[in-house]
Amino acid sequence: MILRTVYPEAPIRVEYAPTPPLGQTLRGSLKALTEWSVQHIEDVRTTREEYDGRPEKR
Template identity: 60%
Template sequence: MLDRIGDKWSILVLGELGKEGPCRFTQLRNRLSGVSEKMLTQTLRALERDGLVRRTVYPAVPVRVEYGLTPLGETLRVPLKALTEWSVQHLPEVLAAHDAYDHRDEHAG
């Protein structure tokens, strides 16, 4: 499960569905900068299989499909929000650590 939840696109999909509620595939793709149609499809299918996302098909012409969090998926909202806030708060420290490491590596050779 940690592999799935820790995956970049899974985190972003779950976070987006948690913020905005159920939405259509195209809406979700437009909100997630850089995701390909194939990757979004694979991610949604995996999350649906894990019971975190539900796919609802509405009988209309053309067929309308929406994706939303299941009750199990909803339980991830608080932990994902905390992880996102931590990432934003500590990004400068992580970037500084990257710079220090890269600088040290350049001069060690």
């Protein structure tokens, strides 16, 4: 579903692209996930900090 192309350069360059047709069907879903992530980044950071700061269970 994802085409990975490695270019033998210094430094190495790698490109990723959705494959036709199956990978391209994911574009809408990935765009929606990206938009959600941008809208909720502060909530994610706050939740992560709260989680990281909790006491450890043993």
